[in-house]
Amino acid sequence: MILELTGDAGQRGRQHGARLREQIHARIAGAVVLETPDTAARAALAGPWLAAIDSVDHLGAELRGIAAGAGVPLHDVVLLNAFEAVETARQVELGGCTAISLAGPSGPVVAQNWDANPSLAATVAIHLHRGPDIPTTVLLASPGGLGWIGLNAHGVALVNNDLLTRSVRPGLPSQAVRRAALAQATAADAVRVIVSRPAVGGRAYLLADANGATMTVEVSAEAGPVVTRHPGRTAVHTNHAVSPTIAVHEDRDLLAATYPSSRFRMRRAADLASRPGTSPRILLADHAGYPLSICRHPSDREQTVTAASVVLDCGRRHAAIALGNPCTGSHVEINLTAW
Template identity: 35%
Template sequence: MPRNPIPILVLRGRPFERGGRHGEAFAAEIQRALGRSKDTSSRKAYEAARGRAAHSWPLLEECAPEIAMEVQGLAEGSSSDVTDLYLRIGFEFFVDAAPTGCSGIAIAGPNGAVIGQNWDAPPEDAVDLALVLHAGEAGVETAMVASVGTLGWVGCNRSGLALSTNDLILDAIPCGLPSQVVRRLALDQASVPAAIGALRSLPNMGGRCYLLGDAAGAIAGVEISPSVGVSAMAATSPILHTNHARLPETAVVEDEARLQAVYPSSRSRLAALERLADGARTVADVMAVLRNRDGAPNAISKTPSKEEKTETAFSIVFDCAAAEIHLCAGPPSTGVYQTVRLSDPERRVEPPPRP
């Protein structure tokens, strides 16, 4: 059955004020999420991760002072400890982060790029999702789907730059900038080349793939390893990605045994994308690919299985030239996409009641 739409939160003002509004709107949910994080980790593991987050904080203040102020506002608004919140944002501070597998596609369409992704996570993570719109005097500047109390998973900006991301099991470093910070800094740019430049300039903590597209029709897929750096895939449409390295330079640092334990369906989902994506040109084409159930339950539109407990928590398609988001709560094979335009007029902020 189709699920209720993901709530929309509009944030205005300076970074501290935006964070405060976010924290106030979802204070109860954020407190519950922080409690779950402590309950599911041993005290020793949690304190070790918290120490890594505290060590990273000065780097955040240096590289992204406005984001640091936003996190401080988020802590005040939700009556939370700022280090605990930064630890929620920086899941990489935990040695064994929860799995979030994804299937992504980037196409250079006739009128700008189209970026699509199914974001897979444990079913209990879906209840904490919101679409967060950061608005300035000219309207919405950046839109990101986020777990409440975080900076965001995927998103786009008013210039038409869109970003999606896939987890890769590569090498890692204990201190750097969490990927959610990196994503926000990349979305401060106006084009794919500028975003790649930002990614190259930042201290990435772990393995990750980003698919990028912009209003001019440029697309890119990059794989990131702390030891290898940022490696770009051939910019031939379509660019497809799941949860394993596709470039030889990053594959050499991939943990194949852990990949098979965490994302055993990665290669079969990629094979399904390759069968379906040839000839995809439009938003409707990308939606059709993301709805596919070949190989179910471990399909592009994923549901939980014995091997992988995750399901598609949301599906999203960015129309870069139109600055439009098409967002579906839950697996798109049974859900409905709703359209959000960054140029829409004022919105009321009404987070729905949560159990």
């Protein structure tokens, strides 16, 4: 159930690649981002993204380890981690997602239903990284990927949502941004990592830490980042921009076609979060508006389903992760202080 990866970045990468070799080959074969059969063209497409990843400590070594362990070209692994390399409307790894942060007894509790199309949803698993170069980190990740969301042993939690802004550009892929942020000791440090580089596309990050800080960051390729602090520790985000600075760059037609439930899910999550004693697990299992509910189920109107439901308790350094819908799945409990 948990893929434990130990050692330095290269060693962890090789373990990842070797243990998930077949799944990585299958994911590469099915990825539209690799739709060109021309190896040279794929390598050229990956080049700028790899250069950006190599500028971040350890991440280039981890990807090289994954490629070596799986026996696949490095550029193909890079492109699995740079879905932004194709225009937004053609990205197959878009995911709906409802993210919240609530005040818990020991600090913020960050939670998310991580949604994806059914083929990508079937790939996600729990990865646990332990090594001398990073804080112990638990991630929701796909084969060959650096990771989608997670919690580190300092108590920094990160979840995020797709925003369908119009432009993409080469740079540090968002999966690498997430891992760089999760190497930090505080949410403020993680936010500084996120905003230190130009964004490659639209995304909203929700972060919190064991000291009680809760922040959201909305980014796009067209505008500077917008950082919002939530002193009450309650925050909600779905798949549309809250800041007018970012919202003006959204492709509204694509948003309406891809995530028609976004505004309803945000209103519903905010309403539930405002009720005293709200449990994150109950909120994430909510079926109001079914099937386009917070707990997402198959629908012809929106081609994503809930792939995993994650509850991250910053103060306790504890993660509870259910693969699949939270209304039916059981949670795996991971206490990072025990590792």
